[in-house]
Amino acid sequence: MKYVLLGNLNTEWASRQADRVGKAKAKLEKLGIKIESIHYTQGHYDFIDVVDAPNPQAVLAFSVWYATQGLGRIQSMPAFDAKSFETALKDAAA
Known part of the structure; x- marks a missing residue:
């Protein structure tokens, strides 16, 4: 199943990008979650990731x-x- 992760960085970790990403990727792998894309944003969220999780x-x-x-x-x-x-729409109409 795919999930969108909307994230905010802790100010202490924002400047330690490589460390934060390394820790997060290791944990994701351990949990069987695969990263499909990572996007950094401006606004309410600092990043948006799309992942595939078991x-x-x-x-x-x-x-x-x-x-x-x-x-x-x-x-x-x-x-x-x-x-x-589309399937959900059909099921909802039935």
Whole structure:
């Protein structure tokens, strides 16, 4: 399942990009989560990642771990492809 991770950096880690990314990538790999893309933004969130995770619990575990490490905060949302959305529309109409 794909998820969108909306993240904010802790100010202490914002200037230590390589360390933060290295720690996060190692934890993602350990949880079986694959990064599909990373985007840095301006505005409410500092970054948006698209990941493929084996289950919702893995994403939850990563979000909790990220916060407890003091790296920042992450909000996660499931991401559905167009086919899944079309199926949901059909199911909703039935």
